[in-house]
Amino acid sequence: MTTHTLKNLQRQLTLITFCTLLAACGSDSSSDSPITGTGADEKNTDNNQLLQLNPRIQLTQGQATTKQYALTATQTLQLIQPGLYGHASVQGDIFTYQANALAQGTDHVKIAVVSSDKIETINWLIHVNKPTPRFTTVVLGDDSKNKAWQCVADAQTHQGVVWATPLQPASQTYAWGDWPPTLPAFQAQCQFTDSDGSSQACTTDRLVEYANQQSWCGRNDWRLPSSYEMKALVSEQDYALDKNQAAIDPYFFGATGFETYWLADDDGQPHSDNIAPTLDFATGRYTPLMQNKRKPKSAMLVSGVKRDTTLPSEQEQPQAEKDSFIRLDNDGQPLAKSRQDADYRDSPWRCLDDMRGLVRDNLYLRDKQFSNVYWLTPDPEDITSTTQTLSRQAGVADVIDKVNQAQFCGRQDWRLPTADELAMLLYKGEQESNYNLLYAASLNQPESGDYWVKTAADYGLYSLPSMANLQPKSTVDTDIGRVLLIATKFEQRATEDPRSVNNHAQPNFSDLRQAYASNSDYWPQPFVDNLLNYQELGPMPKPSFPNDNPYSERKVSLGEKLFFDPFLSQAGDVSCSSCHDPKLGWGDGQEVSIGHDRQRGKRNAPTIVNSAFLPTLFWDSRAATLEQQALMPIQDPVEMAESLPNLLSRLNAHPQYPVLFKQAFPGNAINADITEQQLGMALATFQRTIISNDSRFDTFVSQADNTGDTSALSDKELWGLDIFRRNGRCVNCHMGAEFTDHKMQNVGLTYYQGFYEDLGLYNVDGKPSSVGKFKTPSLRDVMNNHPWFHNGLLDTMEGVISMYSAGMADNAPFGWNKYDPTYPVLSKQIRPLNLTVKEAQALQAFLTTITAPTRQVPATRAELTLN
Incomplete structure (x- = not known):
């Protein structure tokens, strides 16, 4: 063997090894025609024939194909x-490929024709x-678009659809809907142009219109x-980022890459x-991902029946049985969770x-009220058994009457389901031809056969456990079914006070002033639920001091000094005034106060x-x-973190406080310690001396x-007073x-079983009825003290009024919360108000009239009307 021949062989082996490791050899030529054999040998005997570098073929599972190559x-x-x-x-x-019997998907196989001077990868x-x-x-x-688009029928997505996909997605970009692609520096590219040659006609609406006009694919x-349709095309087994292969079948969607495609705007999200x-x-x-509608993106279209994922029978994935029902005993109470x-x-x-x-939502859309839904479980040993077949006129009515007399599950309102209600127990998967009964175990395996349903006009029959469509079969008197x-049962939800319904217009201000130009005993009757316990609005009284802690100026002065002194806290950095600042x-x-060691409290600091x-x-x-x-x-x-024994020890050793305490409490023994x-x-x-100044409302x-003078309030403020007492409740x-x-009232801000849960009064008295109840705060000087609510939820009065207006x-x-004795119950005084914008503005204007400038120092003896 010559040195030259040896080098050639070494070069060939090196190239083959390189291709094997990287799988990156081959031509960049366009795809050749697919090979469409059925597994028979494919022989190439013409040495001059061009070698197919990108052959394509479909095989059925277990099938094989071979091809013989003409080699020199x-x-x-x-x-x-x-x-x-x-x-x-x-x-x-000869190249042979034998498909696995259970495999499915697109396979990439590389072979190479190796010669002395080149390697051709196939x-x-x-x-x-x-x-x-x-x-x-x-x-x-x-014909005009054959080279730009292709159609692929998809038998798996829903009831079968057809896709139209671009063969060059990068040159088929559109703005969404009818929005023109006018964002600066973002140019659309498509087959449509305006008369001036611009791309503003590149919109998905125009594309859809054209495809329907031309009857693409018939x-x-x-x-x-x-979204669910596009996600159905995602193929994880094909995703290969290192090979620039998108997660979609490359045999039928080979042109689809990593570009972004528009979806229909039907996700239901605001x-x-x-x-x-x-x-x-x-x-x-x-x-x-949400994108600007004017920014061009690629598009593919779909044709076929659209799954209505808002229906239980057509949701993408049916809810698991264990999460769908609570099994109840004959008293209507849940079996133990372990059972x-x-x-x-x-x-x-x-x-x-x-x-x-989803069932709850659909019945709400139908009935405009929220409902609780119950299904009677058939028992083969009594009249609820599904082994019996009944005529609609006599048998059905008789069974329902007996069931209600027996008060199964503690109820007397059992009835036939409507067609759409029974359909909520059925489901049709993506690859199923029929709707099938779900949750058979929970329904105690009902017998197969026809089941009665109530229709808008009469009665119909559903065939369980499987039926081709959800259209009830029409019936005659002789038909029988199970x-x-x-x-x-509709949920009991509060509604607007009947006295304020259709009573939200701006009043006649002359009449309104006349109605309030007198003693408050003669003002218009308030919209309250208990008039006997009602106390009319009026000016503030003066505070009283208890007999066992009477007023003294020295005691007030000492209390004030203590209130502002961080000495009372363990770390010497938090005083009472840290959370109760006269300037605020x-x-x-703050939403909630910050205390010892910068800990965040749980509640908003109320004013003193x-x-x-x-x-x-x-x-x-x-x-x-x-x-x-x-x-x-x-x-x-969390607040000051000091023990009283330790604080008292420090106070008694303080250079000033022992003398001040003896002056404030002169009756103590001469050497007695601070207690x-x-x-x-x-x-x-000290705190009892911090009282409101007179407000314009008091005037x-x-x-x-x-004198009958009402000029202290403007028209808007006076209307706000009337709303406060009447429409606003x-x-x-x-x-x-x-x-x-x-x-103590529950206004609906308990966050029960959530991260921000606060059980309120329940933490004090342990009564289930106390969950979520908090003290009704005084609204005197309300505009000086924000944010509002026990958790500092809202920092704008507009937000507060809006929440109350909405109920x-x-x-x-x-679900399970219905059987929870500690589930919080909203106060019955809370009802939707449906205030207009002008009413809300007037109400807020009134709240400014009951807000006076905040007192910064203790009230004097004279101001407290003390002798």
Whole structure:
């Protein structure tokens, strides 16, 4: 062997090894015609024939194909890259591929014709199909666009669809809908142009219109695909980022790469008007991304029946049985959770509480009210058995009557389901031809046969467990069928006060002034639910001081010094005034307060203004007196984090406080130490002196009572007062001189079982009825103290009014929550108000009239009207 020959062989082996490792050899020429054999030998005997470098073929599972290559004496055939879904082999000049019996997908196989001076790589694209292929090509039927678009029939997506996809996606880009592609520096490219040659006609609406006009693939129902349809094309087994292969079958969608495609705007998610959803077959293949509608993107179209994923029978994936029903006993109470998945024979249940959200939503759309849905479980041993067949006129009515007399599951409202209600137990998968009964185990395996349903006009029959469509069969009097019974119950939700319905127009201000130009006893009757317990709005009284802690100026002065002194906290950096700053309305302006070691509290700091009038203290009313309340933040580990014994020891060793305490409490023995009781009394006495200044509302009440003068309030503010008392229903809780009933109410902000859960009064008294209840705050000086609510939820009064106008967060219990004795119940005083914008503005204007400038220093003895 010569040196030259040896070098040639070494070069060939090196090239073959390189190709095997990188699979990157071959020509960049365009695809050749597909080989369409059925497995018979493909022989090439013409040495002059051009070698097909990109042959394509489809095989059925288990099928084989062979091809014989015409090689010269110096050429050899080598296998470079074997297949994934079949066995590829080379023997001499024959290439063979045997598809696996269970495989499915597109296979890439590389072989090479190796000669002394070159290597020609042949890239086989082999699609292995099931006996019934998912994809087949369809003739486009538009000569002018045959080279730009292709059609692929898809037997798997929903009931079967056809796709129209571009062969050069980068040169087929469109703006979404009818939005012109006018974003700067973003140019659309498509086959449509305006008369001036611009690309503004490149919109998906124009593309859809054209495809339907030309009846692409014999169809005229082309549209943008929905998210679930595009996701159905995603093929993880084909995704190869290193080979620039998108996650989609390359045999039928070989031109599809990593470009982004428009979706139909039907995802049901709220978003801005100028953006629409897109999907790609790379990193964004499962999560639609919202894009500007004017920014050109690629498009593919789909034709065929669209799955209505809002229907339980057509959702993308049916809800799991264990998450769909609660099995109830004959009293209508849940079986123990440990028995919910048991067999009926071991742990029988009487009915099912349907807790599927999609069922709930569909009945709401139908009935405009939320419903609870129950299914009666057939028992083969009694009249609910599905082994019996009944006539509609006598048998059905008789069974339903007996079931309701027996009060199965504690109910007397069992009835036949409507056709759409029974359809909620059926489901049609992507590759199924019929709708099939779901949840047979929970329904105790009902017998096969025809089942009665109620239709709009009469009665019909559904064939269970499987039926071709959801159209009930028409019936005659002689027909018989079986029964599955349903019960539905509307949730009791609050509605607008009947007195305010259709009563939201701007009033006649002359008449309104006349109505309020008198003593408040003669004002228009308020819209309250309990008039006997109502206290009319009025001017503030003066605070009283308890007999066991009477007023003294020295006690007030001591309490004030203590209130502003961080010495009371463990770290010496937090005082009472840290959370109750007079410059911030004696609050702190934060959602929740920050305390010891920069810890974030759980509740908003309430103002101390008018705390003298509060029968209980704190949002959850855990303190009965100001003396008790004053000591609790000191000991709270999140607030001041100091123990009382340690604080008292430090106070007694302080250079000033022992003398000040003796002056404030002169009755003590000469050498007595400062006590816990004295500390609480001093702080409480100071707080009782922080009272509201007179407001414009107080002036209005006084002048209206004395002289009938209502000029202290503007027309808008006076209207706001009337709304506060009537349409706004505010005085149901915010009544009296202090604008509070001093009671505990649940306004719907419990965040039950959530991250921000706060059980309120329940943490104090442990009563299930107390969950989520918080103290009704006084609205005196309300505009000086924000954010509002116990958790500082809102920082704008517009937001507060809007929430109350909408009826707050009325989260009625659903599913397992219905059987939870501690599930929070919204106060019955909360009802939707449906205030107009002008009413909301007037109400806010009134709230400014009950807000006076915040007192910065303690009220004097004269101001407190003390002797």
